[in-house]
Each structure stands twice: as C-alpha cells, then as structure tokens.
Amino acid sequence: MAYKTQQEWNGTSPEDNSQWADKSKRKLYIVHYLGDGSTKTSELSRLRGAQNYHRDTLGYSDIAYNDAVGQSGTVYEGRGIDALGGHTKGHPHDYAIVALLYDDEEPSEAMKAAILDRYAQVNAHEGKTLKLTHHRGVLGKSYTSCPGPHLAAWIDAGAPLTKSTDPIIGDVSRGALLPAP
Numbered sequence: 001m002a003y004k005t006q007q008e009w010n011g012t013s014p015e016d017n018s019q020w021a022d023k024s025k026r027k028l029y030i031v032h033y034l035g036d037g038s039t040k041t042s043e044l045s046r047l048r049g050a051q052n053y054h055r056d057t058l059g060y061s062d063i064a065y066n067d068a069v070g071q072s073g074t075v076y077e078g079r080g081i082d083a084l085g086g087h088t089k090g091h092p093h094d095y096a097i098v099a100l101l102y103d104d105e106e107p108s109e110a111m112k113a114a115i116l117d118r119y120a121q122v123n124a125h126e127g128k129t130l131k132l133t134h135h136r137g138v139l140g141k142s143y144t145s146c147p148g149p150h151l152a153a154w155i156d157a158g159a160p161l162t163k164s165t166d167p168i169i170g171d172v173s174r175g176a177l178l179p180a181p
C-alpha cells in the first residue's frame with residue numbers, strides 16, 4: 001500500500017488541525033465512495049474535485065474524510081487520521097476513508113487490499129480494533145447508497161481478497177512453493 005500525504009499529492013497540509021476526534025468515541029472504520037457520476041478519470045482529479053467541492057461549495061475546512069483510496073491501491077491523506085470528520089451523520093469521531101469510485105464502478109483488488117492495509121494501520125494507531133463497516137451499514141440503505149453495491153457487498157461478506165493476488169515465492173520448476181516469509 002502506497003501512502004501519500006496531502007503535502008505530497010497537493011503541496012498543501014490539512015488546513016484545519018484544530019478539531020480532533022475524541023478517540024474514546026472512535027469505534028468504526030467507515031468506507032465511503034464518491035458516487036457522483038462525474039467523468040473525471042484520474043485519481044488525483046477525482047480527489048481534488050471532492051476536496052474542492054467540500055471546501056468551496058459546502059464550506060468545510062477540508063475534504064470530509066480522513067483518507068482516500070484509489071484503484072491503484074494508493075491511499076491519500078485527507079483531513080488526517082486524527083481529525084474530526086464531516087463524513088457520516090452523527091459519527092464525526094469515527095475514522096472514514098473514501099474510495100475514489102463513481103456509481104457502480106467495480107473496485108480493484110489493489111483498492112480492496114489497500115482498504116484492509118490502512119484498516120490494520122489505523123487499528124495499530126488507535127490501539128484497538130475498530131469495526132470495519134460502510135456508510136449505509138451505519139445509517140441504513142434508505143439513507144444512502146454509499147459506498148455503492150460492490151464495496152458494500154464485499155464488506156458485508158467479510159472483506160475477502162482473491163488469493164491469486166498473493167505473491168508466491170519459491171522455485172516453481174522444482175515444485176517448491178514456499179509460503180512468503
């Protein structure tokens with residue numbers, strides 16, 4: 001999983017670090033998607049589009065989510081891991097990551113693996129295991145379609161990864177398939 005700070009992807013730092021989440025209230029790792037039907041193609045244009053919309057139209061201090069994740073498997077810093085979020089009604093203290101997907105686009109295995117890698121990192125950072133869930137898992141199907149049918153079904157199924165993406169290390173010609181160290 002590659003990780004880019006806002007400084008690295010945008011030349012800026014998260015603007016509002018005056019509002020921190022109350023970690024005693026942080027219990028969920030919530031997955032979202034863009035879902036807005038835009039035709040932007042690159043991850044960075046999608047990410048900047050969301051940030052600009054949240055800042056300029058909604059008047060937020062920064063993009064609403066703690067982090068974002070693209071189809072390439074790169075995780076991008078949003079308003080920051082410790083920040084109070086503007087992502088899920090009634091859940092500002094919980095952690096949220098937005099998948100840079102529109103409508104019913106299918107997430108790649110790299111994106112799914114990055115969501116789980118970041119989940120492990122956030123749990124380590126918090127010193128506890130947050131519940132892996134998604135927007136409509138928190139607020140209900142009638143409230144939102146977020147994070148789209150594919151990610152919702154994947155998370156509801158326990159977030160399995162396809163085994164074929166696992167590296168195989170060993171001398172295949174001799175039949176010695178050794179597990180990765």
Ligand SMILES: [Zn+2]
Nearest residue numbers: 032033135146
């Ligand atoms: Zn959402």
